[in-house]
Amino acid sequence: MVSVCFYFQVHQPYRIRNYSVFEIGKNHNYFNDLKNAEVLKKVAEKCYKPANKTILKLINKLNGKFKVAYSLTGPIIEQLEAYAPEVLDSFKELVDTGCVELLDETYYHSLSFLYSKKEFQEQVMIHRRKMKELFDFTPKVFRNTELIYNNELASMVGEMGYKGILAEGASHILGWKSPNYLYKAKGSSIKLLLKNYHLSDDIAFRFSEKSWREYPLTADKFSEWINAVNGNGFVVNLFMDYETFGEHHWEDTGIFNFLEHFPKEFLDRSYNDFVTPSEAVERYRAMDELDIPFAVSWADIERDLSAWLGNDMQRDAIKKLYELEEDVLSSEDNKLISDWRKLQISDHFYYMCTKWFADGDVHKYFNPFDSPYDAFISFMNILNDIKIRIKEVKEMAKVDSNSLANVPEDKKFWVCDGRVLRNRFELAAALKNMNTGTYGYHANKNKNDFAKWVNDIMGDKKLADALLKAKNSALAAREVEIRINELKKK
Amino acid sequence: MFGWEFPPLNSGGLGTACYGLTRALNKKGVNVLFVLPRILDKKPDFLNLVSLDLPVIGINSSLIEYATSKNYPDILRKFPSKGIYGKNLFEEVYNYTEKAKKLAAGLSYDVIHAHDWMTFQAGVAAKEISKKPLVLHVHSTEWDRTGGNNINEYVYAIEKEAMKKADCIIAVSNFTKKKIIEHYSIEANKIQVVHNSIDIEGINQNRNFDIKKHYRVALFLGRVTLQKGPDYYLYAAKKVLEIADDVRFIIAGSGDMERPLMEKAASLGISDKVLFMGFLRGEELDSAYRMADVFVMPSVSEPFGLTALEAMSHSVPVIISKQSGVCEVVRHCLKTDFWDVNELANKIVSVLNYKSLHKCIIENSTSEIKNFSWEEPAQKCISIYNNLLN
Numbered sequence: 001m002v003s004v005c006f007y008f009q010v011h012q013p014y015r016i017r018n019y020s021v022f023e024i025g026k027n028h029n030y031f032n033d034l035k036n037a038e039v040l041k042k043v044a045e046k047c048y049k050p051a052n053k054t055i056l057k058l059i060n061k062l063n064g065k066f067k068v069a070y071s072l073t074g075p076i077i078e079q080l081e082a083y084a085p086e087v088l089d090s091f092k093e094l095v096d097t098g099c100v101e102l103l104d105e106t107y108y109h110s111l112s113f114l115y116s117k118k119e120f121q122e123q124v125m126i127h128r129r130k131m132k133e134l135f136d137f138t139p140k141v142f143r144n145t146e147l148i149y150n151n152e153l154a155s156m157v158g159e160m161g162y163k164g165i166l167a168e169g170a171s172h173i174l175g176w177k178s179p180n181y182l183y184k185a186k187g188s189s190i191k192l193l194l195k196n197y198h199l200s201d202d203i204a205f206r207f208s209e210k211s212w213r214e215y216p217l218t219a220d221k222f223s224e225w226i227n228a229v230n231g232n233g234f235v236v237n238l239f240m241d242y243e244t245f246g247e248h249h250w251e252d253t254g255i256f257n258f259l260e261h262f263p264k265e266f267l268d269r270s271y272n273d274f275v276t277p278s279e280a281v282e283r284y285r286a287m288d289e290l291d292i293p294f295a296v297s298w299a300d301i302e303r304d305l306s307a308w309l310g311n312d313m314q315r316d317a318i319k320k321l322y323e324l325e326e327d328v329l330s331s332e333d334n335k336l337i338s339d340w341r342k343l344q345i346s347d348h349f350y351y352m353c354t355k356w357f358a359d360g361d362v363h364k365y366f367n368p369f370d371s372p373y374d375a376f377i378s379f380m381n382i383l384n385d386i387k388i389r390i391k392e393v394k395e396m397a398k399v400d401s402n403s404l405a406n407v408p409e410d411k412k413f414w415v416c417d418g419r420v421l422r423n424r425f426e427l428a429a430a431l432k433n434m435n436t437g438t439y440g441y442h443a444n445k446n447k448n449d450f451a452k453w454v455n456d457i458m459g460d461k462k463l464a465d466a467l468l469k470a471k472n473s474a475l476a477a478r479e480v481e482i483r484i485n486e487l488k489k490k
Numbered sequence: 491m492f493g494w495e496f497p498p499l500n501s502g503g504l505g506t507a508c509y510g511l512t513r514a515l516n517k518k519g520v521n522v523l524f525v526l527p528r529i530l531d532k533k534p535d536f537l538n539l540v541s542l543d544l545p546v547i548g549i550n551s552s553l554i555e556y557a558t559s560k561n562y563p564d565i566l567r568k569f570p571s572k573g574i575y576g577k578n579l580f581e582e583v584y585n586y587t588e589k590a591k592k593l594a595a596g597l598s599y600d601v602i603h604a605h606d607w608m609t610f611q612a613g614v615a616a617k618e619i620s621k622k623p624l625v626l627h628v629h630s631t632e633w634d635r636t637g638g639n640n641i642n643e644y645v646y647a648i649e650k651e652a653m654k655k656a657d658c659i660i661a662v663s664n665f666t667k668k669k670i671i672e673h674y675s676i677e678a679n680k681i682q683v684v685h686n687s688i689d690i691e692g693i694n695q696n697r698n699f700d701i702k703k704h705y706r707v708a709l710f711l712g713r714v715t716l717q718k719g720p721d722y723y724l725y726a727a728k729k730v731l732e733i734a735d736d737v738r739f740i741i742a743g744s745g746d747m748e749r750p751l752m753e754k755a756a757s758l759g760i761s762d763k764v765l766f767m768g769f770l771r772g773e774e775l776d777s778a779y780r781m782a783d784v785f786v787m788p789s790v791s792e793p794f795g796l797t798a799l800e801a802m803s804h805s806v807p808v809i810i811s812k813q814s815g816v817c818e819v820v821r822h823c824l825k826t827d828f829w830d831v832n833e834l835a836n837k838i839v840s841v842l843n844y845k846s847l848h849k850c851i852i853e854n855s856t857s858e859i860k861n862f863s864w865e866e867p868a869q870k871c872i873s874i875y876n877n878l879l880n
Contacts, residue, residue, distance in 0.1 A: 020836040021733060021843075312853075316846035354822070354854055373824055376847055377840040 001271035002180075003235040004226060005193065005280050006068040007143070007166065008242035010048070011109050012040055012076045013347035015368040019378040025388045030339060032368055037083050039366050040076075044084040047246035052090040054245075054259055059099045066263045067099045067274040070242070071143050074107035074127060075345060077134065088134070095135045101276035102131050104139040104162070110344035111145060111308060113153055114295065115322040123341070124160065141165065141277040145346050147195065147239070147298040148305065151291065154185030154192070162190060164281035166239060168298040169194030177288065180233020184286035191281045192290055195239040195298060199225060204240040208253035216254070219261035227269045234284040235275060239298070300355070308349040313376040318349055320383055324390065331393040340386060343379070351375035395461065404487060411457045413449070416441045424463075424484050427454075431477035439473040450476065491524045492590060492602070492609035492616075496539070498771070499529075502713060503796040504629050507662075507686050508605055512537050514689075514868035520875075523599060525612070527586055542589040580644065587611040595619050601875045603627060607645055610652035623657040623878035625871075627684075628666055633673050634791040637716050650674050657878050660684045660871070662794040663815025669793075684870045685819050687862045688799040695805060699781045705738040706842050709782035709806070711770075711797050712789075714745035719788035719811065719828045724751060726788070728758045729835035734842060737763070742778045744769040779804035783848070784841050788828045789814050798823065802859040807841050807851040809834065822854035 017032035058066045072091065080088045094100040106112055106123035107130065113120040124142070131137050141164040142157045149167035157165050169179030177183070179194035202222065206212045214221070226236050241248065249255040266272050275283065299307040309315050321343055328340040352372045369375040406422040407413075413421040417438045421427050427450065431439070442449040448468055455464035463483045470476035491512065495505035512522050516536040529541040590612035594602075603625045604613030610626060617624040632646045653659055653674050659681045661667040667681045701707060708727070712718040720741060727739040741751065741764060748766065755761040770778055779785070785801035785808045792814035799816065801808050802823070810817055811828035824841065826833045841848055 018833075020832060021839045022729070022832060022836065311850050312846040313844075313850045316844070354850065370825065371821070373822075373847060373851060376844070376850075377837065380840065380844050380847075381836075 001273065002226060002229045002233065003273050003275040003280065003283075004266060005235050005237045005275050005277055007103065007237070007239045007277060008068060008070050008244075009143075009240070010070055010076050010242045011073040012036070012043065012079055012366075013109070013345045014075050014079075014342045015039075015366070016343075016348065016378055016382060017368070018374070019381045019385075021377075021381050021384075024381055024385045028335075028339070028385060028389065030382045030385075031342070035368055036079060040079045040083045043243060043247055044080070044087050046251070047243050048080075048084070048087045049090065050251070050256060051242060051245040051259070052087070052094060054256055055100075056090070056094055056097070058260065058263055059094075059097050062263060062267065064097070064099050065267060065274060067101070067276050067279075069101040069103055069141070069276050070094075071103040071105050073105065073109040074130060075109060075342070077130060092135060095137055099276075101141070101278055102135060102137045102139050103141050103143045103166070103277065104128055104131065105143050106145055108341045108344045109145050109346055110341070111148070111318065111346050111349070112322075112344060113144060113148065113156075114305070114309075115318065116325055117156065119322075119325060119344075121156075121160065123344075141193075141281065146308075148295055149292060149297070150295045151186045151188075151293055154190050155188040158185070158188035158190035164191045164193055164277055166193050166195070166237075166277065167292070168197065168296050168303055169237070170197050170296070170303045173292065173296050173303065174290075177290070178233050180229050180236055181287040182234065182280065182284045183288055183290040186289050186291040191286050193235070193237050193277055193280060196236050197298070199236055200238045200240050203238065203258075204244045204248065207244075207255060207258070208249045217258065219258055219265040222258075222262055223265040223269060226266060227272065230270065235280050237280075306355060307353050308346055311352070311354050311372075313354075313372070314349045314352045317352065317376060317379050317383070320380070324383070324386060327390045327394075328386070331390060333389070333393050336386070336389050336393065343382065343386075348375070348379055352379070395459070404484065407457050413453050424454075424458075424480055424487075428477050428480040428484065431473045431480060434473040436473070439476075443467075443470075443473075443476070491522050492604040492612045493524055493526055494606060494608045496524070496526055496529070501769075503686070503794065504606060506796055507629060507794075509534070510687065510689055510864040511868060511871065514864035515871065517865070518868055518872060520868075520872060523597065525590060525593065525609075527582070540593065542586060542593065583608050583611070587615060591615040591619065600879060601625060603871070604652075605629060607632070607649045607652070610648055614652050614655050617655065617657075623875075624655065625658045625660060625874060625878070626652055626656040627660045627662075628670060628793070629662055630793045631666065631669055631673065633669055634666075634793055635715075635717050637790050656680075658682060658874055660874065662686050663818055665813070665815045665818065666793040669791075682870070682874055684867045684874075685815065686794045686796055686799070687864045687867050688796065688803060688859065689864050690803050690860060690862070693803055693805075694776060694780065697780050699777070701738065701781060702783075705736050706734070706783045707738050707740060707781050708838055708842075709740045709742065709778060709785050709801070710788075711740075711742040711775075711778060711785070711801075712787070714741060714743050714748045714751060716747065717790055717792070718743075718745075719790045720747055720751055721754065722788040722790075722828055722831055722834065723786055724754055724758065724760075724764065725831045726786070726834040726838060727764060728760055729831065730838050731760055731763060733839055735763075737838070737842060739764045740767055740778065740782070741765065742767040742770050742775070776804075779806060782806045784809060784838055786834070786838065787811060787814065787816075788826075788834060790828050792816070799859060799862060802855045805852050805856050807848055808855065809837050809841070820855070820858065822851055822858045824851070 015032045015036055016030050104124055104127050107127040108123055112123055131139055142162040143166040144153060147166060147168045154165055179196045183192045185192055207217050229236055245255050245259060295305050296303050328337055351367050351369050352375045354372045415430060419430050421430055451464040451467040454460050466479040467476050470479050493508045497505050497509050512524055513536050515522050523538050523540055525540045527542055529539050533539050594616035601623055602613050602616045604610055605627045606629050613624050632641045632649060653676050661670055661681050661683050664683050667683050670676050670681055671678055710720055710723045714720050730737055755764040779801055785806045787795055787798050787810045789811045795814045795816035798808050798810050808823040810823055810825055812825050813828050817825055824837045826837060
């Protein structure tokens, strides 16, 4: 007998829009909502809905003998919630059959493992909570973004309690070893499931390729190929993007037809069955230890990190992004934190790839930018806006800590009518009850002593700006009161 | 082959393209007879240059060669010495055609190849005399030169008439091919696209200039005329300077918009930051490229845009307008619509400020440009000749 383990990746990024250098500090909307909604709705119609329907039908028809696993990223879940909630419902229905397993990954489909272990763990926890909340499911198997994997990752994920982890099984990584067995990661007891890239790619990439000598791929033929693994392995791991069904291969290629007929064909042959990743991990022993010190992935022919981190722009952009980690997180500004995390989505770096630029290929898939340079420019401009937001938050915090207290004795404000001001309350009171002459002495077209005092001594630029705009003492007083209330709330 | 200008006596891309093409054709064994209004003493060793010995005025005749219809009267004013030069450019063209006709009658050749409207009538005449196939090479149309406003009907008529009579038309880009189809009513299958190219040889990469110790340099290089969009460059400069005031904007080239542009720079309050260098050639031209941290070609309508390839060969990051032919053949550069001044400024600032972007573009474009050579366009021309002869 031989088992087949299906796992489908379900992900759509938050694409950023064309963000100009002239918007820095002025506009905090980074994402191309229109395009994102458009892509999501399109993919939902062409892929998610019909594919979910087909799989549910198969599970029912084969009395639970057909099983699959999904990994849904945070961005796809959020966007489905916003633009196609019925798709999310159909995923829930699938999970409820008990034949569908969910995997954990970083919520933001990020490369965080390579740049910040702390952020990585945090994002895995966010994902875990989301799976529990939405599907009442607690994953036991982990997959990292784009199947990026090395020994260190396996150890960390093992310590986090996962029993299994997925990785790419390309032959130049495995050598003579077969991807159809399970392995133990070096330095950890976690088990590895390796993608059978040959058979996976027959579906994912070659299915509709008319020049392929095996075209057309039938359920019967494919079942035979898998059946041939009998005796040479336990489990054939077919890992692919879910968009394979209906989007990479359109419906008219016969891909849904194939999906519908393959399971029965396969099950009809010598005790074969379908397993979920966690079942495979429980059932099959590890044949050997696998030592993968350098990061591998499932992308491009190189199967390394070069799709995201292959050029100077990509490395520069991601380094600058993670340099902001501490400042962003300590800001406690939820919108800022979420924006920063959305910028970690690996697709942003994928769009900056110059490696395949000449040929045009999968890097173009729903790429919102005409060129990797344009992708980089918008990303970096946005990062610079994030930096300004961080600075603003910090300045606010500075003001907050001594916001309503008195200024030092030697920094008091001496009003020309003899009053002395030590804090915002006194300033507000004085302004409320101030004659035009006195006010005009301090605030006129050449200067504004109040604004200068508030800015220089209190460090409250916001109030200073408001005072500069105030046309008279009453309006100025009002601005001070508004500011006091604002600071009190903090 | 009928040409109008040839290095070192050229004023722009036309002469450079003719040089590159004929040299590559020669290497491939094509015997080219290149007819010019006049030639300098220095002849290239690879080419049989034939001069029509039109009388020449000693001073900067290059201005005339690339004159736009708008400033023809200027030329008359500038060169009033009647009898020596001819009344105007049209008369020069007329003289060229008449002399070429006589020349064509006495020579033997297989194919006639004429570059741009000034030589089109000569090409047609030669075809009528010899019954040999005529290839017109369109480096620029009246529609590009005028931006579609106030086109010179006479020039347009010459172009259209010759295109009708030609056996094949070579356009330097799909962009130009489209223009020819749209504005000259020529069937698409009569037009072949042969993109220009560049031969990279011995590029001096020395970037040691005093100006670079203090400033970052943006470069506009080309005729200062409506077609090349120097005004958009200026508006972008104004925007860039709001963010990065250490950038200096060079305008290298001359043309009818030079004065208005200087005035515009003054009214924008940036005349101290925009440097007009005038028309450059040779070593000076080379220096301008090497001085630049970014090259900007904001053309309104650019049939090809050889300067972009030249800048790339000097390892300068390039920003080009999408309304250009060169846009079809280069990838490692930044592209914008010429009218989108904000986006142009955004890209100038970005390429200057983001070091990794600057480096990445230079690395990739330098290796991209190495794949260019005039051999490919020459080969395409030969195929066109062979098709016409069979």
